[in-house]
Amino acid sequence: MEVEVKLKLPDASAHHKVATILAPFHKVTHLQENVFFDGANGELSAKRAVLRLRFYNGDSRCVVSLKGKAVLVDGVSRVEEAEEDLEAALGRACVAEPSRLLSAAERCGLLKTVLAEYGCSDFVCLGGFRNVRGVFEWEGLNIELDETHYSFGTTYEIECETADPEAAKNILEHFLQQNSVPFSHSQLSKFAVFRSGKLPD
Ligand code: MN
Ligand code: MN
Ligand code: MN
Numbered sequence: 001m002e003v004e005v006k007l008k009l010p011d012a013s014a015h016h017k018v019a020t021i022l023a024p025f026h027k028v029t030h031l032q033e034n035v036f037f038d039g040a041n042g043e044l045s046a047k048r049a050v051l052r053l054r055f056y057n058g059d060s061r062c063v064v065s066l067k068g069k070a071v072l073v074d075g076v077s078r079v080e081e082a083e084e085d086l087e088a089a090l091g092r093a094c095v096a097e098p099s100r101l102l103s104a105a106e107r108c109g110l111l112k113t114v115l116a117e118y119g120c121s122d123f124v125c126l127g128g129f130r131n132v133r134g135v136f137e138w139e140g141l142n143i144e145l146d147e148t149h150y151s152f153g154t155t156y157e158i159e160c161e162t163a164d165p166e167a168a169k170n171i172l173e174h175f176l177q178q179n180s181v182p183f184s185h186s187q188l189s190k191f192a193v194f195r196s197g198k199l200p201d
Helices: 012-026 088-096 099-106 109-118 167-176 190-196
Strands: 002-009 027-040 049-056 060-072 076-086 123-138 141-150 153-160
Touching: 002 167, 012 027, 012 123, 012 141, 012 153, 027 190, 049 088, 060 088, 060 109, 060 123, 076 088, 076 109, 076 167, 088 099, 099 109, 109 190, 141 167, 141 190, 153 167, 153 190
Parallel strands: none
Antiparallel strands: 002 076, 002 153, 027 049, 027 123, 049 060, 060 076, 123 141, 141 153
C-alpha cells in the first residue's frame, strides 16, 4: 500500500516559493514521462486499476506500475501499488505499439500478473503527461515537489510518501502556513486530472 500526503499548490509562484525555501535540502530532480494503458476492452479501468509506464530523464530508466483501488481523502492518498523496472527501449516499443506489452510480459513478472489477473488479450495506450519532480529531504520527510504538464495546462503539487500521513500532513501544512504559501488538499490524483481533460478547480 502506498500512502501519500498530497497538497495542491495554486500556481507557479507558490511552487517557486517552496522550491526556493527547500533549496538547501534538494536531493535530485527527475524529469518523468508517464504513459498509461488500459486493456483493449477496458479490463483494467473496469476494476479501477491503472497501468503506467514511467520514463525517467529520457530513457535512463523505465518503471512499470500497477495501481489499484485508489482513495484520496483530506489530502491523503492510499493506493495498492506494485512496481517493476523494465528495459527502457522495450518500454518505448510498448508506447509505440501497445500490443508489445503482451510479449514484454515474458520479461516482466508484473506485466505477466496483469495479463493473468485482468485477462487482457490486448492493450490500448491512453496517452499521458510529463512531470518535473524535485525531491527534497527535510525534517525527516521525503518531499516531492511536482510541476505537472498536461496538454491542457500545468498543475503544482507537493507529495510526501509516509507511514504516518497525519503527522506528515501537519508538518507540511504548518510549514506552508508559516511561509505564507497558499495550498489546498488535492482532490484528484494526477491520473484522474489527466482523464478529466481539464485543470481541477
Ligand atoms: Mn509509489
Ligand atoms: Mn504519487
Ligand atoms: Mn509516490
